[in-house]
Each structure stands twice: as C-alpha cells, then as structure tokens.
Amino acid sequence: MSDAGAPVPKPAGADIMGAAILHTLFAQSAVGLHVLDTRLRVVRANLLPDDVPAERLAGRYFTDAYWLERPHEAERVLRGVLDSGAAVRGLVVRGRLVDGAGPDRSLKVSVNRLDDARGRTLGLLATVVDVDEQEKARTRSACLAAVRTRVGRSLDVAATCEGLVAAVVPVFADLAVVEVVDEVLRGSDPPPGPLGHDVPLRRVALRGHGADGHRDGLVGEMRRLPARTPYALAVSDLRPRVVRLGPRTPWLDTAPESARLIEATGAHSMIVVPLKLHGAVLGLVSLYRCRDSEPFEENDLPMTLTAAAHVALSIDNARQYERDHVIASTVQRRLLPQRDDGNVAVETAHFLLPGRNSGCWFDTIGLSGARTALVVGAVDGPGLQTAITMGQLRTALHALAGLDLEPDEVLARLADTTERLAREREALPPADRLLGQSLTGTCMYAVHDPFAGTCTIARAGNATAGLIAPDGTTAALDVPEGPRLFSGDSAPFATATFALDEGSVLAFFSGTPIPAGRQPAGPREALAGPGRSLQDLCDDVVYNLPADAHPEGAALLLARTGVVPPDRFSTWDLPSDLTSPGVARTLMRDRLDSWHLDEETIEATELIVSELVTNAVRYGAPPLRLRLILDRTLTCEVHDGSPVAPHLRHARAADEGGRGLFIVSQLAAHWGTRYGAGGKTLWTEQEIGSATDDR
Secondary structure (H helix, E strand, O other): OOOOOOOOOOOOOHHHHHHHHHHHHHHHOOOEEEEEOOOOEEEEEOOOOOOOOHHHOOOOEHHHHEEEOOHHHHHHHHHHHHHHOOOEEEEEEEEEEOOOOOOOEEEEEEEEEEEOOOOOEEEEEEEEEEOHHHHHHHHHHHHHHHHHHHOOOOOOHHHHHHHHHHHHOOOOOOEEEEEEEHHHHOOOOOOEOOOOOOOOEEEEEEEEOOOHHHHHHHOOOEEOOOOOOHHHHHHHHOOOEEEEOOOOOHHHHHOHHHHHHHHHHOEEEEEEEEEEEOOEEEEEEEEEEEOOOOOOOHHHHHHHHHHHHHHHHHHHHHHHHHHHHHHHHHHHHHHOOOOOOOEOOEEEEEEEEOOOOOOEEEEEEEOHHHOEEEEEEEEOOOOHHHHHHHHHHHHHHHHHHOOOOOHHHHHHHHHHHHHHHHHHHHOOOOOOOOOOOOOOEEEEEEEEEOOOOEEEEEEEOOOEEEEEOOOOOEEEOOOOEEOOEOOOOOOOOOOEEEEOOOOOEEEEEOOOOOOHHHOOOHHHHHHOOOOOOHHHHHHHHHHOOOOOOOOOOEEEEEEEEOOOOHHHEEEEEEOOOOOHHHHHHHHHHHHHHHOOOOHHHHHHHHHHHHHHHHHHHHHOOOOEEEEEEEOOEEEEEEEEOOOOOOOOOOOOOOOOOOOHHHHHHHHOOEEEEEEEOOEEEEEEEEEOOOOOOOO
C-alpha cells in the first residue's frame, strides 16, 4: 500500500496528451485565448476572428493589444486577479484589436491566474468571447421594455412622444425626433396613407446629445415633408428605412432643416419609421446615431417597428381622449351661464380653471327679495357624460333655488337627485361602458341677503370658501362639510351664517384645497387688494396658483357684497286692519310715480299689492310689512307673522272669493312664498321697461 502523501505518478503519455490539448485549443478554439505573464504581456494567443496573426500580439501588453473604452479599469481588474487569485468571469467590455478593422464590439472577458505546482504565480489566462450580437439584442430588448414602460401612461400626445425619445436616447439612438400630423394633435382622425406632401406635421419631441441648441427651434415647429427624401418615402409607402448619412447624401439639399441638425450632431446613420395604425398615418419617428456610435443595421428594424406600433396606438388613444375632451369641454361651456344677470346688491366674477374633469361649474342665481344664490360645484371625471351630469345638476339646482329653500335643504334635495341619477347608471345594460363608473361630486350653495347683511352657506364635499374684508384682510370661512354628492350618505347638511360688511368679497372654490405644506402665499396675497376689480382679483388668484395645482380643473367664483341703494327700495310697516290695503295702494303709487314707471305697470302693481295685503290682513298675523324693490324687475313683498301660506285656487263662476292669488299669478311674471323664523313673505316679480329714479 502506497504512502498517502506520495505524489501520484503521471500516466504514460500524459505530457504528449497535454501538449496535444494545448495545440488544439490554440489552433481551433472559437474563443480568444491569451496567456499573459506577470507583467500583463501577451505570451501566447490563438488566431482571432479578426484574422490578425497571433504572432503580432506576442510581447505586447494586453491593454496595448486591445483598444478598450476603459483601459485603466481593465488593467485594474487584471492586476486584481494577479494579486488575489480570485477569478473574474463574464466581464463585458467594449473594444477591438488595435490592428483589427471595423467598429468596437462587445467582448466578454474571463480571467484566471496561472500557478505552478509549487504555488508560484506564472501569469494569467484570459478568454475573450465576441458577444456583440447578444449585447445588441439585449440593448434592443431593454429599449423596447423602456418604451412600453414610459409610453402610454399619459393621455397627452406630447407626453407620449416625450416618453418615446426618453426611452430610446441614449440607449438605442443618439438623437430622436417625433413628428405628428397637425390635425391629429387637435383630435381629428388621422389621414389614410399614403400621406400627401401637403399634409403638415408638427415636431412634438426631440432629444439627443448635441441637439440642445436646436431643440427650441424645432419642437413645436410645423413642416411639410420635402419630396424625394426618406421622410416623405416612409409616410408614402408606410415602410421604415435604414439610411446612411454623409456629406454627399443627395437629398439633404432638399431638406435644409434636417441637414443643419445632422451636421450639428454629426449624425451618420438614421432610421425613419412611420407611425401608422390601421392604414392611417399619425406621424413619423426619426432616429439618428452620431459620431463614434455604430451605424444602424437591418437587425434594428424589428424592435423599432414594435416600438413605433406601441407609440402609434398610444398617440391614437391620446387623440381620442383629446377629441372627447374637446367635445366635453365645449358642452361644459355651453351648459354654464352664458351671461351675468347681475344684481343690484352683488357684483360677481368667475374663472373656470381648465383640467381633466369636464364637470366643474359655477352659478349666480337671482332670488326673491334682492337675494342672490352663489354656487360652485364639480362632478368628478372626464368625458361627455360628466359634462351632461353637471348640466343635470345645474338645472335641478335652478329649480330648487326657485323654491326659496334654505341652503341645507337645497343640498339635501340635490343629494336626492344625485341618488336617482346614480341608480339610473347602475341600471344600464351590461354592455354600456358607463356601467361601473362611479359618480362623485361636490357643491357649495350660498345665499346672500343684502337687507340682513348676511350670507348663509352649506356645502357637500370639500369645496372651500373664503372672505376678504373691505380692508383687505382674508379669512377662511368655517362651513360644516356635508356628505359628497352621489355618496349615498344620508347624513344631514348644516349651514353657517356670516355677517358681512358692505364691500366684502366672498371667494368660493370648487377644487380641493392645496395641502398645507405646499400652500403658497401668492393666492391669499392676490386677494388681499382692496379697491381692485373683481376680475383682476380673480385673474391674480389663478396667476399665483402652482403650475401643477388642480390638474382636474376647478371653478372660482368671487362676489363683492353690497346693499340695495336707498332710492331703489321702500319698506313700510302697516297696521293689521282693513285700512291697510288702501294705505298700501297709496304708498305704492307714490313710490312708483317717483320711479317713473308706466301707468300700466302701476295699475297692475296696485292690484297685486291690494290682493296680497288683503290676504295678509284676513288670514295672516302681525307684524305686516310691505316692501317694493326696483331692479331689473319690480318686486313686491308682503310679510306677515303667520307661517300658513295661501294657495292658488280656481274659483267657480258663482264663488264670491278665491280669485286673489289667481289674479296675482296672471299679472306677475313670477310669484312665490318665502318662509323664515318670523313668518312668511309673499312676493311677486313683474317685468318692466326702462325706469329711472328721481335723483
């Protein structure tokens, strides 16, 4: 039995076999083999694919034999293996043999230290494998993944195109330009291919090293593609092209703008790809490689086509959204107040901040007694259906306002309306795309009373209200927040009443407040400007909002409160006896004469006042009060202390009474009953022509 520590004898012919293996490896292996000494000089190398004789490498330092992008990093790696003995495997570098022809390639390098039987370091064994095609394939795959990640996340054409150029530069191309048919940017249907020479395209996105100085001059510009150029040919036959560029490229003379960009960036290779979808042309993508980059090749086309198809689909989605948004915004504008009816006791200004939603609205509604309802609201969501829903709520709110209800009761009945709308949406057919799209909204409803000098407010959701005093100081109004519209929450609404000085400005905003950490001083300072016009204040608030604030859109309504001028109204306290109708007629005629109203109006008003005062004396309770208000209409109000309201009757021919309110309804354009803590008020409104006071 042999000693365990004794060396194992070599089998016969082992040296011959080892020599044969080495000869075969260095003569036939497809892997580049390099034996380096401890000074990193090439001792032995096999024949390489570049057809450079191996003998020409002998004696050279490894970093002199190869031209590498990062030679110092490569030398550091080699010396690290010499010192530590830890092998390096699969290190990918860019380079080529110094004596070899062609561009740089991706090379995978593995390095092992060579030690003899006694452990002495003899040098290194480095293997070099050409993985250029694999790296190119990996780069294409990574670029396509980036395109799919960055493109299609926004329903904005410009953001979609910016996502493409950001994904391909500098990973796949040194310069990228995206041009879109101008009509497509406006939401129109794309023209069918081939694209005519007279169809303009607008440059939407550009990115690339060396093109920064040209970006501002190109992005946003519109051009018609010059004939007999790769750009025009690509949108004509809808096929991509790989084009080599050089000083003598003939078509550059017909495309001077492109020629200047190519010269400035040193571009030598280009791919042009049409953006097409179902045979229609949406635009064009131009990719360039510049200076030391490898030129594009045919193998780059499949990835480029796949990326272009994804971009075209995303642009078409954005186009359809833009078209729907334009339609919805148009409907929204048509459903909003088209003119300011005005009021003798309040001045208003508004601004609709555009955004993704198409359901924001504002309103100013004249109420009886020179009061004004001030409204802001929003139905969340984009699209035409949101604008239509907003119009339904605005119409319902007008009807509710005419009932002279308190703000909390108005919102309670509006919430009932929204619940019916929500149930109707839930009952849509399964194929309807609106099914499953939830509704939500906000509304603030305020009533300004110039005679009481108050404003009573209720809100559904998180709409906000503020007050600017006549001296310019600002304060937020603490209004209890009720449940949002369409929420199904049956919690009651509450009101808050605020006393107002003449000249105060109320600010109502339908959007969500800006978070406290980002609350800028600008909007509040913009409002704190006494003596300025409301429209200037409104505009300054918008100017001072952060650029990214309220992307969903919002409505801003400002109202400067006032009083009814003394020469535009009269109020009389009357006794609750049978003499009151006669006294009321006399007082009324004298006042209407001073307002220079025509005799027909005076006679009709005389009959209205007589009937209302008579009803109050017979069926009401003290105190009895008559008020006349001259605004765009003539308002007559008779107040008494009874909460019981008369109702309209159609008397028979033989009846001696019961015709009072029927006569009133025929003489007045509008009439109604308003309730309060101290009783009720019957009011009428009459249309009048021009009238002047006796000032």
